Amino acid sequence: MRIALFASCLADTMFPAAAKATVLLLERLGHEVVFPPEQTCCGQMHVNTGYQDQALPLVRRYVRTFEPCDVVVAPSGSCVGSIRHQHAMVARQAGDEGLATAAEAVAERTFELSELLIDVLKVEDVGAYYPHRVTYHPTCHSLRVLRVGDRPQRLLRQVRGLDLVELPAAEQCCGFGGTFSVKNADTSTAMLADKMRHVIDTGAEVCTAGDASCLMHIGGGLSRSGAGVRTVHLAEILASTEASS
Amino acid sequence: MSTFLGMPVHAPRGVGHLRGDEPFPAAARTALANPQLRSNLRHATTTIRGKSGRVIAELPDWQELRSAGSALKTYTMANMPRLLEQLEEKVTAAGGVVHWAADAEEANRIVTGLIQETGERRAIKIKSMATQEIGLNEALEEAGIEAVETDLAELIVQLGRDKPSHILVPAIHRNRAEIREIFLREMPGVDPALTDDPAELAGAARRYLRETFLSTKVAVSGANFGVAETGTLAVVESEGNGRMCLTLPETLITVMGIEKVVPAWQDLEVFLQLLPRASTGERMNPYTSMWTGVTPGDGPQNFHLVLLDNGRTAVLADEVGRAALHCIRCSACLNVCPVYERTGGHAYGSVYPGPIGAVLSPQLTGIADNASLPYASSLCGACFDACPVKIDIPSILVHLRNQAPHPRTEKAAMAAAAYTMDRPRLYQRAQRAAKLAELLGRKGRALPPPLNGWSASRDLPEVPDESFRDWWRGR
Numbered sequence: 126m127r128i129a130l131f132a133s134c135l136a137d138t139m140f141p142a143a144a145k146a147t148v149l150l151l152e153r154l155g156h157e158v159v160f161p162p163e164q165t166c167c168g169q170m171h172v173n174t175g176y177q178d179q180a181l182p183l184v185r186r187y188v189r190t191f192e193p194c195d196v197v198v199a200p201s202g203s204c205v206g207s208i209r210h211q212h213a214m215v216a217r218q219a220g221d222e223g224l225a226t227a228a229e230a231v232a233e234r235t236f237e238l239s240e241l242l243i244d245v246l247k248v249e250d251v252g253a254y255y256p257h258r259v260t261y262h263p264t265c266h267s268l269r270v271l272r273v274g275d276r277p278q279r280l281l282r283q284v285r286g287l288d289l290v291e292l293p294a295a296e297q298c299c300g301f302g303g304t305f306s307v308k309n310a311d312t313s314t315a316m317l318a319d320k321m322r323h324v325i326d327t328g329a330e331v332c333t334a335g336d337a338s339c340l341m342h343i344g345g346g347l348s349r350s351g352a353g354v355r356t357v358h359l360a361e362i363l364a365s366t367e368a369s370s
Numbered sequence: 371m372s373t374f375l376g377m378p379v380h381a382p383r384g385v386g387h388l389r390g391d392e393p394f395p396a397a398a399r400t401a402l403a404n405p406q407l408r409s410n411l412r413h414a415t416t417t418i419r420g421k422s423g424r425v426i427a428e429l430p431d432w433q434e435l436r437s438a439g440s441a442l443k444t445y446t447m448a449n450m451p452r453l454l455e456q457l458e459e460k461v462t463a464a465g466g467v468v469h470w471a472a473d474a475e476e477a478n479r480i481v482t483g484l485i486q487e488t489g490e491r492r493a494i495k496i497k498s499m500a501t502q503e504i505g506l507n508e509a510l511e512e513a514g515i516e517a518v519e520t521d522l523a524e525l526i527v528q529l530g531r532d533k534p535s536h537i538l539v540p541a542i543h544r545n546r547a548e549i550r551e552i553f554l555r556e557m558p559g560v561d562p563a564l565t566d567d568p569a570e571l572a573g574a575a576r577r578y579l580r581e582t583f584l585s586t587k588v589a590v591s592g593a594n595f596g597v598a599e600t601g602t603l604a605v606v607e608s609e610g611n612g613r614m615c616l617t618l619p620e621t622l623i624t625v626m627g628i629e630k631v632v633p634a635w636q637d638l639e640v641f642l643q644l645l646p647r648a649s650t651g652e653r654m655n656p657y658t659s660m661w662t663g664v665t666p667g668d669g670p671q672n673f674h675l676v677l678l679d680n681g682r683t684a685v686l687a688d689e690v691g692r693a694a695l696h697c698i699r700c701s702a703c704l705n706v707c708p709v710y711e712r713t714g715g716h717a718y719g720s721v722y723p724g725p726i727g728a729v730l731s732p733q734l735t736g737i738a739d740n741a742s743l744p745y746a747s748s749l750c751g752a753c754f755d756a757c758p759v760k761i762d763i764p765s766i767l768v769h770l771r772n773q774a775p776h777p778r779t780e781k782a783a784m785a786a787a788a789y790t791m792d793r794p795r796l797y798q799r800a801q802r803a804a805k806l807a808e809l810l811g812r813k814g815r816a817l818p819p820p821l822n823g824w825s826a827s828r829d830l831p832e833v834p835d836e837s838f839r840d841w842w843r844g845r
């Protein structure tokens with residue numbers, strides 16, 4: 126299958142490893158990956174901070190860029206959530222019904238990584254090898270906007286060598302929330318403190334998730350506190366093989 | 371009163387206890403610094419969440435019930451004028467008197483006047499969000515009328531000269547040691563040997579309240595529902611103190627927000643299943659009192675219904691925001707909210723705290739007066755999942771953020787970001803320049819405000835040597 130990658134501006138700029146891993150994983154599974162270079166950002170930060178006008182060109186850019194593609198994947202539950210639940214709304218708010226309809230059509234073909242693997246490519250065992258103790262944080266937008274359910278865990282359970290340990294109070298938000306982490310830094314930090322405590326309590330070496338943004342937040346806190354737990358994107362774990370490790 | 375742009379002059383803005391003294395982030399900082407509060411809240415919300423989750427799981431048709439509740443509320447909002455007039459007609463026919471209050475001040479004037487007409491100097495009160503919202507107790511006090519709260523938690527708040535911090539459990543921020551101190555200090559005739567045993571505390575309140583019930587001739591209540599079809603009002607509570615107030619006095623005055631009207635008697639079937647399970651985690655509500663006007667020889671012989679707008683008509687005018695009026699005040703969204711669990715209710719400034727407060731208060735007052743509230747959420751969506759009438763609170767928050775006044779520097783930064791993001795070549799140059807931004811200090815530790823809010827507690831990842839797109843191009 127020919128799959129277009131939407132890297133997301135955050136992974137593209139700050140966490141290229143997650144986007145690279147998505148490419149390598151899909152290629153290993155026998156698919157062709159394309160990267161339309163006109164892509165930038167889905168506009169979520171603008172929408173969620175109250176700047177829908179400014180998000181409009183970004184929505185238009187996303188839709189035009191990926192309109193010709195049959196299937197789009199993004200290694201970010203939160204960006205896919207925005208694409209699916211906000212793009213058409215932003216277009217309608219601006220009175221552009223044509224764009225709204227097009228956005229809905231592209232959104233239907235856009236998948237978060239675990240959705241793509243399980244629902245579209247019908248694969249649970251991706252042939253990965255990752256000999257570490259890992260805990261999975263179900264990010265809010267994957268969980269409650271996309272409803273990915275246990276897809277990521279199903280994928281992780283098939284990874285050879287991986288010891289998956291359950292995260293207590295897993296479904297509570299880590300406190301990132303985009304610009305919330307800056308505008309309400311104290312509350313965000315209080316939420317993060319509890320999330321870190323739960324992560325550390327599992328005894329895992331690695332905390333994984335399907336969103337680079339939440340991982341940046343959790344990882345930033347863990348790094349600051351010197352907890353000795355790393356954050357690694359789900360795609361990187363699934364891309365790991367005996368040869369690469 | 372000011373008129374909002376584009377809003378009809380007859381849609382008044384909400385006044386009363388809907389605004390805080392400081393923006394949410396500042397108020398939250400104070401609350402977060404209080405370990406006792408954090409522990410009280412964590413304990414209380416975890417307990418209610420667990421209990422409610424268990425009884426909800428028993429119902430195979432919970433999702434269908436939620437959809438039914440949502441549909442009934444949508445219908446009600448679309449037919450509000452007709453339903454309110456029908457309610458007025460039915461209540462009047464049953465011997466009640468209906469009053470219309472445009473805002474909190476008018477409602478307070480009406481209630482004060484009605485009590486003054488009876489010649490009484492004291493009124494007993496049933497826990498009610500509407501009367502908290504309008505600041506009725508303070509208005510009555512100014513007129514020389516004593517208002518006695520009879521809900522246990524509300525009484526604790528009143529005696530402690532405190533503010534409620536939760537819709538259902540207004541004293542959730544207090545533990546029993548603190549409650550004992552308040553009773554010893556403030557409760558007339560209290561036994562000085564009172565301990566902090568919950569049964570003893572309840573006993574002390576009971577003794578104090580019983581005498582008040584028997585000797586007070588006027589009661590003021592709110593209403594959970596007002597049935598247009600029959601003119602029946604309903605109050606839902608767990609202690610029975612509400613029922614005392616509804617049956618013993620000679621005069622009953624009910625203040626009801628206009629959005630509490632429901633079309634038909636049968637609709638209560640849906641709401642009375644949703645409300646107790648979502649709020650207190652009970653299968654059936656303990657005390658559900660319903661009355662229709664006046665029944666000769668039984669209960670209060672004078673009944674007044676005050677229909678309160680106080681900003682609601684303005685909310686109704688907003689297609690997206692109006693869903694906030696669907697709220698049945700169950701508090702489920704507070705109990706699951708990770709922000710509320712850490713900051714508590716006072717940080718929200720308004721009598722409506724938590725996720726519902728973050729969307730309702732700014733709409734009632736106009737967004738400019740509560741501009742920080744729509745941002746008091748990480749948009750995690752737990753509230754939407756918990757809400758028994760399926761209010762999509764995160765979408766309303768985003769909608770309100772789009773109307774909020776923005777700080778000038780943020781506006782400029784957002785415009786620059788959008789401009790760059792819409793130009794892939796410029797965006798690529800910016801990515802390469804990001805490496806330079808590490809001049810701002812290793813791991814972001816020297817970021818300028820407001821970004822230092824991030825670096826106070828979190829490291830920034832190192833900017834990679836190569837962006838993904840550079841890697842892709844070089845493959």
Ligand code: SF4
Nearest residue numbers: 697698700701703757
């Ligand atoms: S918004 Fe929904 S969950 Fe929150 S108090 Fe109202 S009805 Fe309950």
